[in-house]
Amino acid sequence: MRLVVPIKQVPETDNVKMDAETGTMVREGVEAIINPLDLYAIELALAIREDHGGEVIALSMGPAQASTALREAVAMGCDSAVLLSDRAFAGSDTWATGYALQAAVRKLGDVDLVICGERATDGETGQVGPGIAAFLDWPVATYVCRLEALADGRARVRRLVEGGWQVVDVQLPAVLTVVKEVSTPRLPTLRGKLRAKAEDLPVWGAADLDVEGDKLGLNGSPTRVVKIERPKVARECRKLVATDESTTAAAIEAVVEFLQQRELL
Amino acid sequence: MNKTAETSWNGVFILAEQFAGRVLPVSFELLRRGRELADTCGTTLSAMIFGHEICRDGLQELIDCGADRVVATEAAELEHFLVEPYAACMLDVVEQYHPDIILAAATTTGRTLMPYVAVKLHAGLTADCTELAIEADSGNLLQIRPAIGGNILATIKTPDHRPQMATVRPHSTRPAERVDGRSGEIVCQAAPADRLAGRVEHLEFIADDSPHHLEDADVVVVVGRGIKKGENVSVGAELAEALDAALGASREVVDRGWLTYPHQIGLSGKTVTPRLYVGLGVSGSIQHLAGMQTSETIVAVNTDADAQIFQVADIGIVGDLFEIAPALTAALRQVKQDNSTTK
Structure with missing residues (x-):
C-alpha cells in the first residue's frame, strides 16, 4: 500500500486572538500546528501500513515554514514527506490547491489511497479532498468515520451523514476524507522526532510538477476574496445571576418569558 | 470554465436533495435563497434533483x-448519493442549461458533490455561505461566509469563471413558503446509462434511531464540561x-466518552444553526463557537460569568x-402542558 496524506499547517485556534480595532488575526505568538483533523488521517494511514505493509507519505503545500508540520508527521511515523513550495502556488484557492496537490500525487506515482482530514480548522471548506479526487478522476468517500475492511483493491468504509451512516465499497486507488472518529492519533515518539529532524525533506516547485502554469496559484483560482470584515456582534447577552432559590426561580421565569416572546415554545 | 462570449450563462439553479424519493426540507431553504437572487438578476430559478x-x-x-x-434526473443507480454518477448527471445538467449560479x-452531499463538479468545470466554489447577494454593477454573486472559527466574515466572488457555485449553511434561512397558483415546468429525464458507472458501491444505510438529529433539529440542547460526569448527561x-x-455536546464531553462523536458540535464536529440553542456548562471555546454561533437564539447556563459563551448568547x-x-x-414541561390544555 502506498498512502499519501495531504496535510495543512494552521494557526492553533485555541489561541486565536482578534485585533478589535482592525478586525484582523493577531498572528504574533500564535503557534502553527498540523490541522487537527489531519492527525486522524495520518493515524489511519499509519494503521493501514501496519496491517498491510507499504509506506505513508505526508504532503503539504505552503511556505517554507510548513516543513515543520511535515516533520511532525514524520515524527508520528510517516515514512517520508514532500513540501510543495513556490511563489507560483501563492494565492491558491481550493481549486488551485487541489490542482497542485494532485499533480504531486501523480508524480509520487503508484499511490493506492489519498487520505485527507475532512476540512481544515482555518478555512473550513472541506473542498480540497473531493477536489483532488476529481482531478485524479478517482472515486472518493467523504466523512469517513470507520474503515471496515481493506482487501482485494477495495475499501469498505462507513460515512457519517445526516440521519445515520452510509456504508460504501470503494475501488482503489481512491481518496478518503476522514472525521475525528476514524482513529485515535498517536503521539510522536522520541525516535520519530530524531528521525524527523534528520530527514531530508524534498521541496517541489511548479517546475518539478507536470502542471499548466495558468492553473496555479492566484491565476488558476476562480474565486477572489474581496472583503474581510469582523462580524457584527448583534447580541447583547442579558445575564441573570442565580445564587439561591428565589433568584433561580426569577431567572427561569425570565428565560421562559424570553423564549415565549420569541415564539420558541 | 472561463466566462466567454460564445456561451451565455443564465439562470439560477439549486441542487434539491432527496432521501428515499422524498424531497428534503433543506431544498426549500435553497429555493428561498435562489428566488431572491433570480429576482434580483431578473432571471429564472430552476431546481435540479437526482434520485x-x-x-x-x-x-x-x-x-x-x-x-x-x-x-429531475432519475435512475436506480441514483437512489443513494454516490459522487461519481451524481457528478456525471450534474455535469449533464450544466451542459444542457449553462446556469450562471x-x-x-452545505450538507455531506453538497459538500462532496460541489467541489468534485467545480473541479471538472474549473468553476469557483465557496463553502458554507451564510449570506448571498448580487453585486450591483457587475452582476456577480457575492458569497459571504464565516472563517477562522467565525472570527471573520469573508466576501468572495468569482469574476471570470462560470458557473458561480456556492454551498449554503443549512438553517441559515427559513424554507420558502408555498405560493398559490404558481406554475412551472417539470422535466423528468432518465439518466444517461453510460454516465452511471461508478467505482463506489452503496452497501447499506444505517439509520440513527435517535428521535432528533443535530443537523436538522430546530432546537438543540448542548452539554459541556460543566456537567462534570458522564451520568450527568441525563440533566x-x-x-x-x-x-x-x-x-449535542462540546468536544470535551465527547473526548471523555460521555457522549459519542455524532453529538459533537464545533470545528472538529458538526456545525448547527438551530432556531434555539441552549448550552449547559458549555464554556464556549472558539472551536465550539464556530459550530453554533449562527444559531438564531442562544441561551447559556454557566457558573462562570466571564465564560465566552455569554459573548454570543442572547440570554444567560x-x-x-x-x-x-x-x-x-x-x-418548560409546565408551559407545554398549559399550551396543550388551552389548544
Whole structure:
C-alpha cells in the first residue's frame, strides 16, 4: 500500500486572538500546528501500513515554514514527506490547491489511497479532498468515520451523514476524507522526532510538477476574496445571576418569558 | 470554465436533495435563497434533483415554493448519493442549461458533490455561505461566509469563471413558503446509462434511531464540561426532551466518552444553526463557537460569568446548572402542558 496524506499547517485556534480595532488575526505568538483533523488521517494511514505493509507519505503545500508540520508527521511515523513550495502556488484557492496537490500525487506515482482530514480548522471548506479526487478522476468517500475492511483493491468504509451512516465499497486507488472518529492519533515518539529532524525533506516547485502554469496559484483560482470584515456582534447577552432559590426561580421565569416572546415554545 | 462570449450563462439553479424519493426540507431553504437572487438578476430559478422514483408531489412542491423549472434526473443507480454518477448527471445538467449560479446545501452531499463538479468545470466554489447577494454593477454573486472559527466574515466572488457555485449553511434561512397558483415546468429525464458507472458501491444505510438529529433539529440542547460526569448527561437529555430538542455536546464531553462523536458540535464536529440553542456548562471555546454561533437564539447556563459563551448568547443564567437545568426542565414541561390544555 502506498498512502499519501495531504496535510495543512494552521494557526492553533485555541489561541486565536482578534485585533478589535482592525478586525484582523493577531498572528504574533500564535503557534502553527498540523490541522487537527489531519492527525486522524495520518493515524489511519499509519494503521493501514501496519496491517498491510507499504509506506505513508505526508504532503503539504505552503511556505517554507510548513516543513515543520511535515516533520511532525514524520515524527508520528510517516515514512517520508514532500513540501510543495513556490511563489507560483501563492494565492491558491481550493481549486488551485487541489490542482497542485494532485499533480504531486501523480508524480509520487503508484499511490493506492489519498487520505485527507475532512476540512481544515482555518478555512473550513472541506473542498480540497473531493477536489483532488476529481482531478485524479478517482472515486472518493467523504466523512469517513470507520474503515471496515481493506482487501482485494477495495475499501469498505462507513460515512457519517445526516440521519445515520452510509456504508460504501470503494475501488482503489481512491481518496478518503476522514472525521475525528476514524482513529485515535498517536503521539510522536522520541525516535520519530530524531528521525524527523534528520530527514531530508524534498521541496517541489511548479517546475518539478507536470502542471499548466495558468492553473496555479492566484491565476488558476476562480474565486477572489474581496472583503474581510469582523462580524457584527448583534447580541447583547442579558445575564441573570442565580445564587439561591428565589433568584433561580426569577431567572427561569425570565428565560421562559424570553423564549415565549420569541415564539420558541 | 472561463466566462466567454460564445456561451451565455443564465439562470439560477439549486441542487434539491432527496432521501428515499422524498424531497428534503433543506431544498426549500435553497429555493428561498435562489428566488431572491433570480429576482434580483431578473432571471429564472430552476431546481435540479437526482434520485430514483422521486415523489412527484415533491417535485410540484418545488414549483409551488419558488422554482420556475424542475429538472429531475432519475435512475436506480441514483437512489443513494454516490459522487461519481451524481457528478456525471450534474455535469449533464450544466451542459444542457449553462446556469450562471448553482447553489447547494452545505450538507455531506453538497459538500462532496460541489467541489468534485467545480473541479471538472474549473468553476469557483465557496463553502458554507451564510449570506448571498448580487453585486450591483457587475452582476456577480457575492458569497459571504464565516472563517477562522467565525472570527471573520469573508466576501468572495468569482469574476471570470462560470458557473458561480456556492454551498449554503443549512438553517441559515427559513424554507420558502408555498405560493398559490404558481406554475412551472417539470422535466423528468432518465439518466444517461453510460454516465452511471461508478467505482463506489452503496452497501447499506444505517439509520440513527435517535428521535432528533443535530443537523436538522430546530432546537438543540448542548452539554459541556460543566456537567462534570458522564451520568450527568441525563440533566441535558431531560431538558432536551422537554424542548423536543436534539442533544449535542462540546468536544470535551465527547473526548471523555460521555457522549459519542455524532453529538459533537464545533470545528472538529458538526456545525448547527438551530432556531434555539441552549448550552449547559458549555464554556464556549472558539472551536465550539464556530459550530453554533449562527444559531438564531442562544441561551447559556454557566457558573462562570466571564465564560465566552455569554459573548454570543442572547440570554444567560450565571449559576449552578444542576440547580437551574432541572428547574428549567420543569418550567418548560409546565408551559407545554398549559399550551396543550388551552389548544
